[in-house]
Amino acid sequence: MNEGSKKTIKRLSLAVLGMFTFSFALVPLYDVFCEVTGLNGKIELKATSNNNLEVDDGREIALQFVSHNNEEMPWVFRPSERAIKVQTGKYHTATFYVKNTTKKTMVAQAIPSVAPSNAASHLKKLECFCFEQQELAPGEEALLPVRLIFDNELPTSIKSVVISYTLFDVTDYKDAELAKQGSEMDHHGDQHTDHEMESTL
């Protein structure tokens, strides 16, 4: 085989490896792309620190709430009101009703999504049940609050916004996390395990 062929083979093999790596690189790239462009309606899972959003000359938009249960999640989960009118530049509080219908203690995490997606960056939350996990005892119910505001920069083409929450069963993940934490703490000989665990809930 001549030198040229060897060179071509080497280059092509590198290209194959490169493309295989690229397929895995697509996973973070996909998230980065969505974050930079704000394309898929994801919102940050933490409270806004900006308090200067309130204005008096806001306009009215229709706000709808949608709730989903992921896969086999058995809880009852629904918004107290499906649709409300809100003003941009004004705080509003909405509530969601949850009930653990099972016979065991479960932990849940709600993940929000906003449509249209270009409204996502204008939606700020002072407080939201989606910022933390919810643990409910068997048969326990709760009213979960979300306090939100749309800043006044919300594009005027947007007349109505849908906020959707999907409720995930994270009991197993929670257990695994706790078990891991517990074993780490045993390792360090920490005596405050119980207290620490409680605080992470």
Next chain:
Amino acid sequence: MSAVLESHDHDHHGPAKGLTRWLYTTNHKDIGTLYLWFSFSMFLIGGAMAMVIRAELFQPGMQIVQPEFYNQMLTLHGLIMIFGGVMPAFVGLANWLVPMMVGAPDMALPRMNNLSFWILPFAFLILLSSLFMEGGAPNFGWTFYAPLSTTYAPPSVTFFIFSVHIMGASSIMGAINVIVTIMNMRAPGMTLMKMPLFVWSWLITAYLLIAVMPVLAGAVTMMLMDIHFGTSFFNAAGGGDPVLFQHIFWFFGHPEVYIMILPAFGITSHIIETFSRKQLFGHTSMVWAMGSIAILSFVVWAHHMFTVGLPLAAELFFMWATMLIAVPTGVKVFNWVTTMFKGSITFETPMLFAIAFVVLFTIGGFSGLMLAITPADFQYHDTYFVVAHFHYVLVPGAIFSIMAAVYYWIPKWTGHMYDERLGKLHFWLSFIGVNVTFFPQHWIGLAGMPRRVPDYALQFADWNMVSSVGAFLFGASQILFLFIVIKTVLGGKKATPQVWEGARGLEWTLDSPPPYHTFATPPKIT
């Protein structure tokens, strides 16, 4: 490797005797034959599955199979036809023809060539064996969208993943072989722009394979990790995203579509110029058109997923990028039509298949344009209109071109002319069968019949019955094709070296059949 090259110095050296000839062979002609027969057997198996599908859909209501089994047939039909039927057929044609067309003694990597073929039967044995496993074969469609193929998949999905890995490895090795051969082993004087179009089309196809088969391997590897190793690439509950699967899959999947059609463009160009007894209208523009189609194929993937909730900007971009593909495709069709214009055309079987290819592939292209219109696609998505579209580009597109190629080059391969009367009969049965099968599917699709269903509403009954009758006709006429091929291999009128009056190119300067080793000394290109 040098030992292999040395053996070419002995012109009298023929094939080994017995079955081990096929097992150990490193000869490009032998391997080409193996690929073509393998592809034919997969075509018949995948075809039998299509017959099960059409038999079930013959009438509304559940007729002969259970919905679970129907889904398995649907999935395996797609996987087998794409990865077992069309792709190996083109690799087989490349093995036979590329070295003879560029004046090379063999493929650049003969032992890897042997390996890349012989792992294929095992890949499909694994895939087919999943039919007999607990929970049945893969049932999530050939596109294996997560979470259907992860959370809700039958246990056999792991075997499916392994077999896709093997198929991918085979395709990648085949592609490396083709590129190295073309780039380094052309006869002196054969510049890139003098290369025959089939060689050009395969060079571009091979680059596409190198670029996207590793991405497919990545996608199934992520599935494997989600299923067995607790990762959450595609599982929303763990922070992953099922839509990500669709992006990765179609980043592979759309170039894959062109992998299955580009070699067909090359084949058609050769056949049309031969039987029009004219030079192709525009060789250079054909090369550029194929190149630009290949490049565009990387920026249109999301048109398969308009309905997942893409932002407006993305829907507009992917719509326009997709429509842009109509331009190079138009250049090609224009080229073929103008080549035939004022040519002294004769209508031998390969030419009939090639002309049918041009007409019917164009119909498939038009329905593709309709699907590219985002707002319209929301209506057409996941209906039988899509099924009609991709079968029009794949059956009278890719598969007709393969049949055309077999009729065109089989006198060269075997030294015997095929039976022209039977060939024409096969063409007309296939042509009628394919149109009766797939044309009515446009209508039932537009009327709202969803794809991938074992049962349907009563108003779709008549056209489904027509479609099934067409499918049975098309299926049965392929038995005739098998008969014609075997008859030609066994005997027939002796073929001349040139075979066809208008045929040009290095392969026609060789005897029919060509000696076991050809172009040990490279030919001179003027």
